[in-house]
Amino acid sequence: MFIRAAASISPQSSFEQLLKTPSIPEGNRLTCIEPDYAAVIDAKMIRRMSRIVRMGVAAAMDCLKRGETEMPGAIITGTAYGCLADTELFLTKMIEQNEALLTPTAFIQSTHNTVGAQIALLLKCHHYNNTFVHRGSSFESALLDGITLLKEKQASDVLVGGIDEITPTSHTLLSRFGLFRQSNSDHASVNDHQRYGAIDGEGTSFFLLSAQSSDNDFAELKGLYTFYKPSTQREIEVHFSRFLVEQNMSPRDIDLVITGHSGNAKHDVVYDRFLKSIDPAKPAVGFKHLCGEYPTASSFALWLGSNILRSGAIPDSGRINNRNSIQSPKRILIYNHYQNSYHAFYMLSAC
Amino acid sequence: MQSPVFIAGVGVISALGTNVQDNLMSLEKETAGIGDMAYLSSVHRHTLPVAEVKMNNEELAGLAAMSPRLSRTALLSAIAAKEALADAGIPEYNPYRTGFVSANTVGGMDKTEDFFPDFLQDNQKGRLRNLVHHECGAVTELVADHLGIKHHVSTISTACSSSANAIMFAARLIKQNILDIVVAGGADALTKFTLNGFNTLMIVDHELSQPFDENRRGLNLGEGAGYVVLVSEKVANSLSQTPACTISGYCNANDAYHQTASSPGGTGSFLAMEGALQQSGLPPDEIDYINLHGTGTQNNDIAEGTAIKTLFEGHYPPMSSTKSFTGHTLGASGGIEAVFSVLSIQKGLIYPNLRLSTPMKDLPFVPETKFRKGVPIRHVLSNSFGFGGNCTSLIFSKI
Numbered sequence: 001m002f003i004r005a006a007a008s009i010s011p012q013s014s015f016e017q018l019l020k021t022p023s024i025p026e027g028n029r030l031t032c033i034e035p036d037y038a039a040v041i042d043a044k045m046i047r048r049m050s051r052i053v054r055m056g057v058a059a060a061m062d063c064l065k066r067g068e069t070e071m072p073g074a075i076i077t078g079t080a081y082g083c084l085a086d087t088e089l090f091l092t093k094m095i096e097q098n099e100a101l102l103t104p105t106a107f108i109q110s111t112h113n114t115v116g117a118q119i120a121l122l123l124k125c126h127h128y129n130n131t132f133v134h135r136g137s138s139f140e141s142a143l144l145d146g147i148t149l150l151k152e153k154q155a156s157d158v159l160v161g162g163i164d165e166i167t168p169t170s171h172t173l174l175s176r177f178g179l180f181r182q183s184n185s186d187h188a189s190v191n192d193h194q195r196y197g198a199i200d201g202e203g204t205s206f207f208l209l210s211a212q213s214s215d216n217d218f219a220e221l222k223g224l225y226t227f228y229k230p231s232t233q234r235e236i237e238v239h240f241s242r243f244l245v246e247q248n249m250s251p252r253d254i255d256l257v258i259t260g261h262s263g264n265a266k267h268d269v270v271y272d273r274f275l276k277s278i279d280p281a282k283p284a285v286g287f288k289h290l291c292g293e294y295p296t297a298s299s300f301a302l303w304l305g306s307n308i309l310r311s312g313a314i315p316d317s318g319r320i321n322n323r324n325s326i327q328s329p330k331r332i333l334i335y336n337h338y339q340n341s342y343h344a345f346y347m348l349s350a351c
Numbered sequence: 352m353q354s355p356v357f358i359a360g361v362g363v364i365s366a367l368g369t370n371v372q373d374n375l376m377s378l379e380k381e382t383a384g385i386g387d388m389a390y391l392s393s394v395h396r397h398t399l400p401v402a403e404v405k406m407n408n409e410e411l412a413g414l415a416a417m418s419p420r421l422s423r424t425a426l427l428s429a430i431a432a433k434e435a436l437a438d439a440g441i442p443e444y445n446p447y448r449t450g451f452v453s454a455n456t457v458g459g460m461d462k463t464e465d466f467f468p469d470f471l472q473d474n475q476k477g478r479l480r481n482l483v484h485h486e487c488g489a490v491t492e493l494v495a496d497h498l499g500i501k502h503h504v505s506t507i508s509t510a511c512s513s514s515a516n517a518i519m520f521a522a523r524l525i526k527q528n529i530l531d532i533v534v535a536g537g538a539d540a541l542t543k544f545t546l547n548g549f550n551t552l553m554i555v556d557h558e559l560s561q562p563f564d565e566n567r568r569g570l571n572l573g574e575g576a577g578y579v580v581l582v583s584e585k586v587a588n589s590l591s592q593t594p595a596c597t598i599s600g601y602c603n604a605n606d607a608y609h610q611t612a613s614s615p616g617g618t619g620s621f622l623a624m625e626g627a628l629q630q631s632g633l634p635p636d637e638i639d640y641i642n643l644h645g646t647g648t649q650n651n652d653i654a655e656g657t658a659i660k661t662l663f664e665g666h667y668p669p670m671s672s673t674k675s676f677t678g679h680t681l682g683a684s685g686g687i688e689a690v691f692s693v694l695s696i697q698k699g700l701i702y703p704n705l706r707l708s709t710p711m712k713d714l715p716f717v718p719e720t721k722f723r724k725g726v727p728i729r730h731v732l733s734n735s736f737g738f739g740g741n742c743t744s745l746i747f748s749k750i
Contacts, residue, residue: 075605080486082508087544094547095468099394107548108611108738111456112487112508117739120605126622129605129741130516133458134488134506141505148523172474173482228501341492 001147001209002351003218004157005067008303009034009059010203010291015307022290022317028180029166029200030292034058040065041122049109049118050085052165052204056115057122059204060161064123067208073155074128075116076146078138078162080295082112085167115163128155136338138162139296140226143209147224150211161206162299171200179293181263198262201292205299207306213351218306219332222347223247229341233273236343240278243345251278255329256308258301259320260336261286262293267340274335275321283326286318298336298344305332309350356522357587357594358579358747359532360439361690362431365575365677366402369414370434375694378702379722383676385559385571391541399555401541402573402678417497422459422484423574425493427683428538431576432494435534439580440592447531447586450503452521453491453578454513454537456682459484461542490538503530508682510737511644512603513537514577515685515745519601521581531583536686538576545681546572552611560647562672563656563718565709570646573678577686579693595697599730599748600633602626606740612650617658619742620644624662624732627744636666637730638746640701642688643718644734645672646679655734656714667716668732669723675705685735685743692731692747699726 011030012018023033037046037054040061046054056077064072090106111117113131120129128149132141139162146158174180181197209221225243230236244250257278259271275284291300308314312328319325334346364370366384367377377384385402388395404411404427411426412419415433419426432451436444462481470477484490488506495504503524507517514537521535539545549555549572556569579598587594604626606619613619628635644655659667673691674680680687694700704718729749736742 080488082487090548091463091467091544092471094543095464095471099543099547102547102551104548104551104611107544107551110548111510111738113510113737113739113741114610116509117605117610117741120607120740121610124607126605126607126618128603129509129739130507130520130603131509132505133486133508134491134504135486137505138488144524144529145520148520148527148529151527152523169474173470176475176479177483226503228504229496 001150001211001221002213003207003221003306004210004214005063005208006205006218006303006306007059007063007066008203008205008300009055010300012290018290019313019315025199029171031166032203050083052083052085052163053109053115053118055204056161056163057118059206060119060159063159063206063208069157069208071123071125072157072159072208074146074149074158075119075125076130076142076158076160077116078132078142078296079112079164080133080135080138081164081170082133083110083114084165084170086110088167088169136295136342137226139299140224140344143224146209150209157208157210159206159208161204162296163204164202164294164296166200166202174200196263198264198293201288201294201297203291203300205303207302217351219309220349220351222349225345227343230343236274237277240345247347254282254331254333255326256314256332257282257284258305258332258334259284259286260288261320262288270337270340271335282321284320285314286320289318295338301334301336302346305334305348308332309348354526354584355597356525357582358596358598358693359582359587359590359594360435360580361693362434362438363577363687363690364404364427364431365680365687366404366573367676369430378676381703381705381722383559383705385678393543393546395546398557399546400559400571402571403541404574421493422462422490423540424455424459424538425490427540427574427576428453428490428494429497432498432534432578435578435580440590441532444532445499448502449500450521450524450530450533451491451495451498451500452505452517452533452535453494454507454517454682455487455490455539456508456510456513457542457544458487458490460544461540464543509741510739511681511684512735512737512741512743513682513685515735515743516603518579518685518689518745519603519743522598522601525581525583531586533581534578535581536578536689537682539574539680539682541572541574554648556647559706560675561706562645562647562675563652563704563711564707565711567647567649567652569648571678573680575677575680575683575687577683577690579689596693596747596749598745600627600631600746602630603743606742608740611738613654613736615654617654619740620655620734620736621658621662623742623744624658627746631746631748633730635663638668638732639728640695640731641668641670642692642731642733643670643672644736645674647674651736653713656711660714669701669719671702671704671719673702688733689745692733695731696728696747696749699728700724701726
């Protein structure tokens with residue numbers, strides 16, 4: 001499958017900017033730098049949209065524009081948490097007002113498919129529309145839906161995106177679960193992959209995929225492989241071997257690995273052991289110092305990988321292995337896992 | 352080359368009963384499961400009738416063999432999924448590439464509702480164990496782990512069409528040889544969040560709903576779960592009991608008209624039904640029964656009816672809304688109605704549309720009002736439409 005275009009709204013203002021001076025977290029969270037929405041969405045519609053919907057719709061529109069496509073053959077989104085702000089608003093009012101005098105707006109916008117629906121509404125797009133909401137594999141499931149749809153020739157191109165937001169409440173609650181670092185340790189610590197704990201993240205990345213190449217594709221997505229709750233490190237290696245067989249490749253063919261190192265020691269050791277098992281000298285770079293940790297963060301990694309292949313430039317920040325540096329990689333492996341439950345390999349190739 | 356996707360088993364829990372047999376019995380007796388609220392705690396208890404599964408969480412947990420502390424949605428989901436797997440009679444599903452594709456609309460919201468009042472008083476308060484399964488995917492994960500399914504686990508949430516989309520996605524995974532067996536469908540428990548949400552939209556009927564009636568007033572909310580076990584030809588051939596039907600067509604389209612309302616002409620509904628027919632290669636007059644989305648709201652029924660009028664002009668198959676029995680079970684409805692559609696083919700049944708007294712004057716057809724059995728049914732069309740313009744139609748065919 002060919003990635004005709006990729007667009008992202010993330011804590012980084014652009015790929016070019018993150019190469020030069022990446023944005024750094026405030027405390028233990030990295031929040032999105034939001035664009036001027038008026039440039040992409042009708043002002044009247046923006047007012048009615050919640051923040052997550054605005055971000056998703058704007059990234060989708062940007063992606064279509066970059067892909068020079070007005071009407072995608074399908075719109076598929078992945079989100080673990082959905083529209084948290086509106087869910088919380090309706091829930092709070094319902095409790096505080098004892099189920100009386102409620103208004104429908106927040107309820108309407110709380111539905112998990114709101115982002116996909118609003119994109120369809122804006123484009124007047126009657127085509128296939130689906131939303132996946134499965135924790136750390138929401139985005140991968142959305143991609144799989146898109147890929148199988150293209151294979152079935154039900155569409156000639158598909159718009160697929162991942163999206164999750166931080167709200168003050170979600171940050172408080174996820175912090176109570178102990179997901180993030182306690183100290184306000186500085187940015188460098190993530191770069192150095194010292195084990196201070198993860199930072200909360202958010203963002204949205206959209207992709208226009210097609211089974212046919214064009215002369216201006218960002219990258220080719222050669223393969224996607226997911227697995228759930230591996231019980232041992234060995235099982236991860238077995239899955240990776242199967243993926244390589246599917247791809248008809250050997251580890252030598254991979255120029256660069258993008259890993260999901262988050263700063264959480266327990267989770268990062270899985271990547272460290274994996275890298276060691278394929279080739280300790282393989283160039284590798286992290287991405288969660290740029291977008292934080294969230295269930296659909298792998299969509300940011302795919303956006304980053306696509307841009308690295310297109311431009312030939314690799315971010316200096318977040319390098320895990322500098323012993324064997326590389327210029328203009330041609331093949332990138334992305335390996336991400338969420339909470340060691342949802343694992344995904346992506347193979348990307350330059351076009 | 353399109354390889355067929357077989358339905359090897361079905362499982363259902365709804366206000367009509369906790370298994371297929373009890374559901375069938377209520378359908379045959381023409382007894383709805385809708386009535387006074389007995390299990391959900393809400394200020395709307397005596398004003399809004401609902402279609403509850405007639406068991407408390409402890410009883411459901413006993414049936415599911417899971418903890419009663421879990422979300423009611425997970426308990427409902429596990430009960431129906433296990434029945435479907437048992438019905439399929441696959442001795443060992445783990446050697447196969449087996450998946451669980453489930454749908455729901457609000458995940459563990461019933462438990463979040465218990466958590467939130469304390470949290471609102473003090474953001475360090477509230478029992479986290481009530482929040483830990485808030486996500487839609489968390490509910491699916493609980494059940495997948497309980498069933499021991501690992502190869503593929505995913506959750507779809509597209510409002511009221513969620514579980515129809517789960518079945519469609521699962522069918523495609525089998526067709527493309529990505530999986531051999533998929534348990535697909537959905538679950539939703541009644542929650543205060545959804546009841547109040549729909550109530551603010553002024554589409555909840557204060558009496559028992561009357562889908563496709565000229566004087567319809569809205570929908571009744573329900574709860575439950577419904578799953579089908581989809582298998583590849585290879586697996587189907589290995590079973591002692593040959594599957595009775597296939598999923599022959601599916602289509603997902605978007606109305607792209609309004610976040611919550613359907614377009615007057617039912618554009619999305621029309622495109623979904625037309626696309627599903629196209630995929631199955633069937634002309635409209637080959638459809639023997641339509642299981643309507645038929646929520647009972649003014650808007651849905653005229654949009655869906657108009658789309659059927661356009662597509663089936665000249666030949667209107669028997670049709671009915673089984674939501675007149677089960678209430679609108681939201682993320683579970685496409686799964687429950689898929690089960691009813693498969694049973695319609697297996698057993699030659701047409702279900703009645705209860706409480707229909709005045710047919711809609713703008714439609715040239717009238718839904719079935721009597722339970723019929725012994726009817727030769729070859730192809731059933733099942734409709735599921737939802738907020739966000741999400742419209743999905745499935746077609747089940749006799750082998």
